[in-house]
Every structure is written in structure tokens, then in C-alpha cells.
Amino acid sequence: xxxxxxxxxxxxxxxxxxxxxxxxxxxxxxxxxxxxxxxxxxxxxxxxxxxxxxxxxxxxxxxxxxxxxxxxxxxxxxxxxxxxxxxxxxxxxxxxxxxxxxxxxxxxxxxxxxxxxxxxxxxxxxxxxxxxxxxxxxxxxxxxxxxxxxxxxxxxxxxxxxxxxxxxxxxxxx
Numbered sequence: 001x002x003x004x005x006x007x008x009x010x011x012x013x014x015x016x017x018x019x020x021x022x023x024x025x026x027x028x029x030x031x032x033x034x035x036x037x038x039x040x041x042x043x044x045x046x047x048x049x050x051x052x053x054x055x056x057x058x059x060x061x062x063x064x065x066x067x068x069x070x071x072x073x074x075x076x077x078x079x080x081x082x083x084x085x086x087x088x089x090x091x092x093x094x095x096x097x098x099x100x101x102x103x104x105x106x107x108x109x110x111x112x113x114x115x116x117x118x119x120x121x122x123x124x125x126x127x128x129x130x131x132x133x134x135x136x137x138x139x140x141x142x143x144x145x146x147x148x149x150x151x152x153x154x155x156x157x158x159x160x161x162x163x164x165x166x167x168x169x170x171x172x173x174x
Contacts, residue, residue, distance in 0.1 A: 001115055001116065001117035001120075002044075002045055002114055002115055002116055002117060003042070003043070003044045003045070003116070003117055003120050003121050004044055004045045004046070004047055004084075004110065004114070004116045004117075004118075004121040004122075005036070005039040005044045005045070005046045005047070005121070005122050005124070006047050006048075006049050006107060006110070006121065006122065006123040006124070006134070006139075007036075007046065007047070007048055007049070007123075007124050007125075008048075008049060008050060008123075008124065008125040008126055008127070008130045009048050009050035009072075009086075010050065010126075011029075011125075011126030011127070011145075011146055012029065012032070012124055012125060012126050012145060012146075012162070013028065013029060013032050013048065013072070014026050014027055014028055014029060014032075014072075015027045015028075015029060016126070019054035019057075019059045019060065020068070021054065021059070021060035021064040021065060021068055022064075022068070023067075023068055023071050026068065026071075026072065028075070029161070029162050030161070030162060030163065031161065031162035031163040031165075031166055032162055033076070033079050033081060034162075034163075034166060035124075035162055035165060035166050035169075036076065036079075036081045037079070037080075037081060038166065038169060038170070039122075040080070040081055040082070044121070044122075045084045045114055045116070046081070046082065046083050046084055047083070047084055047085055047086070047087060047110050048069075048083060048085075048086040048087065048088075049087050049101065049106045049107060049110075049123070049130075049133070050086070050087070050088045050089070051088070051089045051100055051101050051129075052065055052088045052089060052090050053089070053090070053091060053092040053093065053100075055090035056090050056091050056092045056095065057092055062090060065088065065090075069086050069088075073086070084114065085110065085113075085114075087099075087106035087107075087109060087110060088106075089101065089106065101127075101129045101130060101132070101133040102128075102129040102130075102132035102133045102136060103133065103136065104133055104134075104136040104137035104138075106133075107123075107133060107134065107137035107139070108137055111137070118137055118138045118139050118140075119138065119139070119140055120140075120141075121139055121141065122139070122141040122142065122143070122169075122174065123139050123141070123142045123143075124142070124143045124145060124165060125142070125143075125144060125145070126144065126145050126146040126147055127144075127147065128144070128147070130142075130144070131144050131155070131156050134156075135155060135156075141174050142155070142156035142157070143156065143157045143158070143159055143165045143168060143169075143174065144156055144157070144158045144159070145158070145159045145160065145161060145162060145164070145165055146160070146161060157173065157174060
């Protein structure tokens, strides 16, 4: 089975500016390419798992999202990092869909499509809904970054930023 790195987009891959859809507003988080290169070397597949309710809220179109995603994936490819697939939920929270995090459908779809070993995969997110999604899918390894959420929670590790997450990974803490 294949190991995977699951990444939230806004807040992990890029700085979260709220309902981001314009290329000129997209700023990569420091260290994200270095983080992904570690997992490329370890032969992990890489996936983006992202809620994009701005689509159904009418803030931007699905075409806008696809255009930005295509550009983002190209930036990774130029650094020899292949993102295998972007899974996204276009629904707003009140739609009660099956795919919006913290529901695990996007991860479970990746598991089925790519034969993913969830127990030995990792999810990095910046919201507790990301961690709940990973837990709901059966993942055991998670890092919550950039979050004001700090507690005695032991089911996932916390880091202030991507560079701290890299330190955790390189130390073998996860």
C-alpha cells in the first residue's frame, strides 16, 4: 500500500487570506516546498484536501478555483514535486454535504482511488476540522500548524509553522 501526505491548502500550502481565488493573491507558506520534498524522497504520494465554500457562496467560480489549482500545481512541478490530486469540497457548511471537512470523504476517496495506507500516512492542517477529518478517516499521524488551538490533545502534534513541522518530522516524532 502507498503512504500519503495530505495537506490542507489555505493556511498550510499558502497564507490564508480568506476565499482566495486570484493567482496574484496567492503566497506560498515558507517551507512548504522543503516539506514536500522530504515526502517526495520518502516516496509518499501528496494530496491536497481543501474546503472551498467560496464556490457555492458565489465569491468565485469553480473555474476560478481550477485555474488557481492548475497554477499552484505547476509551481510545485517546477520544483520537482508532484501533487497527485486536489480534492475539494465546494459546499457551504449549511449544505450538509458528505465531503466537507471534518467529514472524511475526500481522504477516503483518495484511499480508494490510490490504495492509500492511512495508518502510515500524515495529514497537516491548520484547523481542528482538519484534524477531525483525519481522525474520522482513521489516520494516526497529524500535525496542526498555525493554530491558536493548544490543549493537552495527544492524538496530534502542534507546530507554529511549516518549518517547525519539518523539525518534528525530521526528528522522527511522527
